[in-house]
Amino acid sequence: MVRITVFGESLVDLVATPDGRHFRADPGGSPANVAVGLGRMGVSVTLATGLGDDAFGRLVAARLVASGVTVEAQPAPFTGLAIVSVDGAGVPSYDFALSWEPAAPVLPPDTAVLHTGSLAAALPPGDRSAEAAMAGARATAIVTYDPNIRPALLGDRTSERRRVERQVALSDVVKASDEDLGWLYPGADPVGIARAWQRSGPALVVLTRGPGGCVAVTAAEQIHRPAPAVEVVDTVGAGDAFMSGLLSGLLAAGLLDPGRRAELGRADRALLSGPLTRAVTAAAITCARAGADPPTALELEDAGRRTPAEPFASFPPTRKSGT
Template sequence: MGEALIDLVPSADDPEIHRAQPGGAPANVAAGLARLGTPSWFAGALGCDGFARAIEARLTLAGTELGLCARPQLPTALAVADPGPDTTGYHFHLQDTATFRLTERAADVDRFAAVYVGGLAAVVEPAATAVAATARAAAESSLLVVDPNVREDRTLDPERSAHRLRELCSLAHVIKASDEDLVRLWPDTDPDATCRRLAEEGRLVVLTRGSRGATAYTRSAEPVSVPAVPVDVVNTIGAGDAFMAGVLNWLSTSGARREGGVDRLRRERLEEMLGFAARVAASVCAQTGTEPSLPARI
């Protein structure tokens, strides 16, 4: 549940030219899950312009169901990408767009094995209220997965945004966050200490560090780390969302949830999960675009 928008990405041939690429972390995760073979629904909002039609075509082609999408007669939000060597910054055009006119879905959550929330829709009204209500319901009847995916922009109130994202993390059964996310949400605490605290409260917590790999934390095992998969990097946009899709795909197909809960996974299972998700993320980094491919399970 969340935003589907358009990323305007500088062309590799001419940085002055930007190409329009469907994006938004929740939409990326939904499309990624479907491409990996896990049935997914996208609960967002699609507008009335050509960008919305491109987003719809992308999600439909991936195999994502759109029956929970709102259809307001408004334009699509834009995110102007500013890629760096390790991460990508954004400048947003969000106001008066269809993207954040989400419908609350609390009554629908028990239909699904997992509900994913986070990102811009979790902090931009009127979507934020709908996301919060849906997340509270999902925490009671489903597996609530949160990726805070913290964004900074002149149009966003950083303190209010951080408060909303911390509340979602407090409800979550699974948290996937980058080290940058955690520093922004808990600036006075080392990310490793934050992850240990969140895991001790009964969660599976996955910390991603880009090229430095990823670490999983639970209350029943010592943290488990894997390195990033070596790859000639073409693109980093969508890599974190591909990693998230890899984690969810693994949880849904490995039988892990029948082994006592996601917060009680054994060390070797955590290593298997992280390695698989890292290979999914690498499949995005090695190409243009944000569509992951299914790696062989090792």
């Protein structure tokens, strides 16, 4: 079985109650969430990350292992925290306390895909390690990337746009949200930016649009996939679940073979229909329950049997106590 190696931050989401006085501790971090989603979907996955020797680090590690993720953790001064406030529409905002100073990972020899992004590819000095890993992996692996923009932690817009464009050009598959592109390119057409990114190097760029579904851009065509109806609890981790679903779907379709980059770049509606449907379904299930709680392979299979008009609602949590 081929392996996906994820390089990036792990942290704990402290999710505020409506009164803002109490917090629930949920393991998170965008790359860690992607790894958890892949593990639950039956993919062989390693997370190269940094963790502190503390209670939060043990909480994060327990969740990863319970989800089938192999953890390669470099020591960090402390485990990062994200303080999450969710508005009345279920949309989160974040404040962070982080330490991210890892060396570039040594990839397991069976790695066919390297995924990175979010704060791991943005915050110095770890951003240099992420870019070194991306550049070094291209000879033997497919590189996938999600910028997952967090404006509160970033520099000026022009510098961040240059960084993201440089990292996009190092990638084979890129996923970004219309919120990401709205911050990077105010007033620009997000689909037009996705097309420009695809021409800069990636074989596939996927733009997520919340309830509007997603748009995939390859050299062959542009494909829209609608989002399933969902009764939203919150949208925490939905983009990460989408990424896990997309990667697991592309892997199942044989499109993440480093020797088939050209085929991925020419992928059409027939080839991408399954992976895109899997991605929007994974995101919908995650929106139907609290926190970053991506679905299992069995839940995705069960969801595939629902009627299109039936909304996703009331999914019980996958997490067990302490994971």
